Amino acid sequence: MTNIVLTGERPASESGPFAALRHARYILGENAVTGFAFGLFLLIVIAALAGPYIVPYDPLASDTAAALKPPSLAHWCGTDQLGRDVLSRVIAATRLDFMIAVSSVALVFLLGGLAGVAAGFFGGWTDRVVGRIADTIMAFPLFVLAMGIVAALGNTVENIVLATAIVNFPLYARVARAEANVLREAGFVHAARLCGNGELRILLGQVLPNIMPIMVVQMSLTMGYAILNAAGLSFIGLGVRPPTAEWGIMVAEGAAFMVSGEWWIAFFPGAALMISVFCFNLLGDGLRDIVDPRRRT
Amino acid sequence: MLTMILKRLSAAVPSLIGVVIVTFLLTRALPGDPAAYFAGPAATSEAIEQVRVKLGLDKPLYLQFGRYVGDLARGDFGNSLTTGQPVAQEIKTRLPASAELTLLGLIVSIAIAVPLGILAATRPNSIVDHCCRVISTAGVSLPVFFTGLLLLYVFYYRLGWAPAPLGRLDVFFSPPPHVTGFYLIDSAIAGNGELFLAALKQLILPALTLGIFSLAPIARMTRASMLAALSSDFVRTARASGLTPFTVTITYAFRNAMLPVITTLGMVFSFLLGANVLVEKVFAWPGIGSFAVEALIASDFAPLQGFVLTMAVMYVALNLMIDILYGVIDPRVRIEA
Numbered sequence: 063m064t065n066i067v068l069t070g071e072r073p074a075s076e077s078g079p080f081a082a083l084r085h086a087r088y089i090l091g092e093n094a095v096t097g098f099a100f101g102l103f104l105l106i107v108i109a110a111l112a113g114p115y116i117v118p119y120d121p122l123a124s125d126t127a128a129a130l131k132p133p134s135l136a137h138w139c140g141t142d143q144l145g146r147d148v149l150s151r152v153i154a155a156t157r158l159d160f161m162i163a164v165s166s167v168a169l170v171f172l173l174g175g176l177a178g179v180a181a182g183f184f185g186g187w188t189d190r191v192v193g194r195i196a197d198t199i200m201a202f203p204l205f206v207l208a209m210g211i212v213a214a215l216g217n218t219v220e221n222i223v224l225a226t227a228i229v230n231f232p233l234y235a236r237v238a239r240a241e242a243n244v245l246r247e248a249g250f251v252h253a254a255r256l257c258g259n260g261e262l263r264i265l266l267g268q269v270l271p272n273i274m275p276i277m278v279v280q281m282s283l284t285m286g287y288a289i290l291n292a293a294g295l296s297f298i299g300l301g302v303r304p305p306t307a308e309w310g311i312m313v314a315e316g317a318a319f320m321v322s323g324e325w326w327i328a329f330f331p332g333a334a335l336m337i338s339v340f341c342f343n344l345l346g347d348g349l350r351d352i353v354d355p356r357r358r359t
Numbered sequence: 360m361l362t363m364i365l366k367r368l369s370a371a372v373p374s375l376i377g378v379v380i381v382t383f384l385l386t387r388a389l390p391g392d393p394a395a396y397f398a399g400p401a402a403t404s405e406a407i408e409q410v411r412v413k414l415g416l417d418k419p420l421y422l423q424f425g426r427y428v429g430d431l432a433r434g435d436f437g438n439s440l441t442t443g444q445p446v447a448q449e450i451k452t453r454l455p456a457s458a459e460l461t462l463l464g465l466i467v468s469i470a471i472a473v474p475l476g477i478l479a480a481t482r483p484n485s486i487v488d489h490c491c492r493v494i495s496t497a498g499v500s501l502p503v504f505f506t507g508l509l510l511l512y513v514f515y516y517r518l519g520w521a522p523a524p525l526g527r528l529d530v531f532f533s534p535p536p537h538v539t540g541f542y543l544i545d546s547a548i549a550g551n552g553e554l555f556l557a558a559l560k561q562l563i564l565p566a567l568t569l570g571i572f573s574l575a576p577i578a579r580m581t582r583a584s585m586l587a588a589l590s591s592d593f594v595r596t597a598r599a600s601g602l603t604p605f606t607v608t609i610t611y612a613f614r615n616a617m618l619p620v621i622t623t624l625g626m627v628f629s630f631l632l633g634a635n636v637l638v639e640k641v642f643a644w645p646g647i648g649s650f651a652v653e654a655l656i657a658s659d660f661a662p663l664q665g666f667v668l669t670m671a672v673m674y675v676a677l678n679l680m681i682d683i684l685y686g687v688i689d690p691r692v693r694i695e696a
Contacts, residue, residue: 206671209663213658294502322516328505332502332508
């Protein structure tokens with residue numbers, strides 16, 4: 063038996079390994095907004111990785127003498143009701159918020175992506191079961207379902223990740239299903255089958271790698287929603303508990319002070335939340351332009 | 360038309376069955392022993408056994424499910440642990456507050472988003488178009504509770520235009536006689552202009568918050584489908600026939616562009632109903648969302664279960680209404696059905 067390796071290479075990479083890179087640079091040059099979003103993304107990653115080492119104050123240390131001070135040179139973003147430095151807490155919270163979003167998106171990619179690929183590739187009852195599960199999830203307002211899941215499974219950060227992943231399941235399953243359904247009849251899939259590859263091997267080795275670009279775009283587009291969802295849950299008191307620094311809970315703690323004029327406690331974590339969601343949305347749009355220019359709007 | 364409605368109704372049944380199964384499974388997924396949970400933290404082991412038998416938790420799962428469905432059919436959502444009151448009653452009295460807020464939020468967002476989308480589509484790459492793009496991208500990035508707090512800070516604390524965020528009416532007013540449960544409508548029926556204004560004042564900021572949040576998908580879809588409609592042949596013909604630009608845009612293009620916009624309303628409602636919970640918490644709005652949040656804090660599960668079920672049933676019903684509306688607007692859908 064000779065080994066005939068047939069890989070499903072994308073047509074784009076036929077014109078040389080640098081074509082995709084050149085295309086990316088062209089898009090970035092064309093669309094300065096995507097470049098800007100990418101810069102923001104790098105900042106968020108740096109804050110998530112190095113956050114606890116670069117903060118000016120201990121994010122958990124309270125100093126009642128300096129409570130509720132407006133932004134000043136010593137405390138750039140002011141201090142909260144316990145005298146904790148708001149800037150330090152906002153930076154330190156990046157890691158937790160980013161981790162929640164990344165792990166929930168990775169989890170839903172595994173669950174929804176694999177289920178969707180299997181549904182599109184095998185069809186039949188697999189397709190019906192996955193479709194039925196997705197429809198049932200879609201029958202709920204998504205945030206409400208996430209609330210119910212976290213309340214039922216227990217009030218922990220892990221369950222916030224799980225709930226965010228579950229409510230995003232239909233989106234991933236549908237995209238993966240549609241792509242796999244098209245690829246099922248592709249030439250390289252037939253070729254792989256003729257070479258004696260098993261169905262599961264074709265699914266994981268041929269079909270899955272070819273829908274990766276679309277799935278990566280999907281992940282980046284849902285990152286923002288995942289952050290909003292997790293912050294919303296912790297805003298109503300689910301998941302993260304005080305005194306942990308997390309953007310949603312910091313806004314909740316500052317909410318009472320907003321109506322008495324101490325705006326900075328809720329404003330800075332809220333702004334951090336907004337900027338990161340904005341960044342992921344822009345980045346997702348930009349990535350989609352690179353991977354799939356047809357869907358550009 | 361009637362067959363189409365019946366067909367849509369039967370299509371909603373599997374969704375409803377799925378919703379009931381999921382809400383049932385959520386209670387069974389509670390950590391630890393559900394009987395101990397429902398008996399409360401101070402219960403003795405006999406009391407827990409009593410609760411177990413009373414709730415039927417000693418029976419097999421399918422019998423429990425049958426019992427749950429039977430209770431729901433009789434309108435029994437269980438009792439709240441903290442107040443001992445039936446959950447269904449509480450949800451019934453609080454639902455109008457949430458519904459009034461959500462509907463007004465939707466009206467606000469349509470009133471801003473649709474004209475914005477039309478203007479952006481008729482003037483591509485103009486300032487309005489860029490505004491539309493920025494607003495719709497920024498709108499989805501804003502956490503809804505954060506928008507609410509910002510509006511409160513500006514309009515209540517800084518400018519003093521808005522009343523304190525303390526529910527549906529100022530303490531000096533008493534609610535209008537109950538007809539629909541919507542204070543705006545009830546006070547109008549009662550002919551009480553002062554009360555109407557007072558209720559409207561309390562509603563404006565939370566409704567605006569919801570409106571800003573749900574504006575983005577509507578504006579984007581209006582712009583996209585208007586662009587498609589404006590470049591179609593029938594619009595060119597209408598223009599060539601010498602009709603005024605207004606007639607061409609509104610009567611010819613917009614009526615055809617409405618369908619995809621109505622389809623996105625389904626997604627918008629999913630956003631709105633979820634965001635409603637957060638907005639109710641920010642503005643201390645006495646709706647079913649804040650009822651659920653209070654229950655969450657007291658780890659009282661029956662109200663939360665009732666809330667999730669009510670929201671899901673409402674969402675299924677709203678989607679059904681959108682489907683039927685679709686048939687009313689587009690005769691082709693009726694013929695296909």
